[in-house]
Amino acid sequence: MDALLEALRAAAEPTRLRLLTVCAHGELTVTELTQILGQSQPRISRHLKLLCEAGLLQRHREGTSALFRVADHGTSAGLARILVDLVPVEDATLARDLERLEAVKVARAESAQAYFRANAAQWDRIRSLHVPEAEVERALLDLLGGRAFEDMLDIGTGTGRMLELFGGRIRHGVGIDLNREMLAVARANLERCQLRNCQVRLGDMYHLPFPPKSFDAVTVHQVLHFAEEPAAAIGEAARVLKPEGALALVDFLPHDLEYLREEHAHRRLGFSPDEVARWCHSAGLAVEDERVLKGNPLSVGVWRARPVGGAA
């Protein structure tokens, strides 16, 4: 009863209820929450602290900043969900908050896209700054079992490298990306490799333009650290996976290279295996295999997950 009372008390205050509502629509930093609610940083920080202590919000530390979201596990997660569902979003103050939230999201997306536009042609060079690509690709080929696939989807395909890698062992491959310049580079690469069985198209990883259960293999290679909502992206990938299909995720393990956020539009400074496993679980997938490729300063994680109950 004490924990419930504490959580109820924490929520029973206008600013904190607004924070809870806004954080239910996205993961946000203190600075962003300050902009959205129009209140001072110390005040917002104090309210956030109380909400976190009560288990209604979760704080995810990344380098020098922290991201706040509504709790999805722990004793107060259920209460947080109920409160968020009960909140009258037509309320004028909340409606304004949510409008400002949308503006923050648009600004973030624009800065990421501007980065990609500026770097489309050089992307292949930029990623070679991290763990040797050949090593990651070997692990991926190994993890996807060396078997032939019918249909493959590469989410956030960029220059189409994953399609190049798997193109010879699939019947049909498609890569989707939000960025037209990236797609232009990918098309040129596929053409160069004469991969007629592969194509790329404009698409958003949060709204994949495919019916459920369409693919035997889905790859998400170095994309999640740009994602506003990685869990939602994994959920959408799981939706289009056939019951016996496999999802391969590749991304950085947690690191503190803050400049990647500022200079390269990274939204997340890596992911822990626990975090990945939890998101997969929520999407109805089970992580079957994972590899850690130690690098300096960046290490890379490679994960294979399959729909729970699907054929092994």
Ligand SMILES: C[S@@+](CC[C@H](N)C(=O)[O-])C[C@H]1O[C@@H](n2cnc3c(N)ncnc32)[C@H](O)[C@@H]1O
């Ligand atoms: C770092 S690149 C990785 C490209 C490729 N997977 C690779 O490893 O070479 C990240 C890519 O994700 C794409 N991207 C970011 N947000 C996206 C979204 N919401 N939907 C689809 N693609 C997205 C970017 O445009 C970019 O091409």
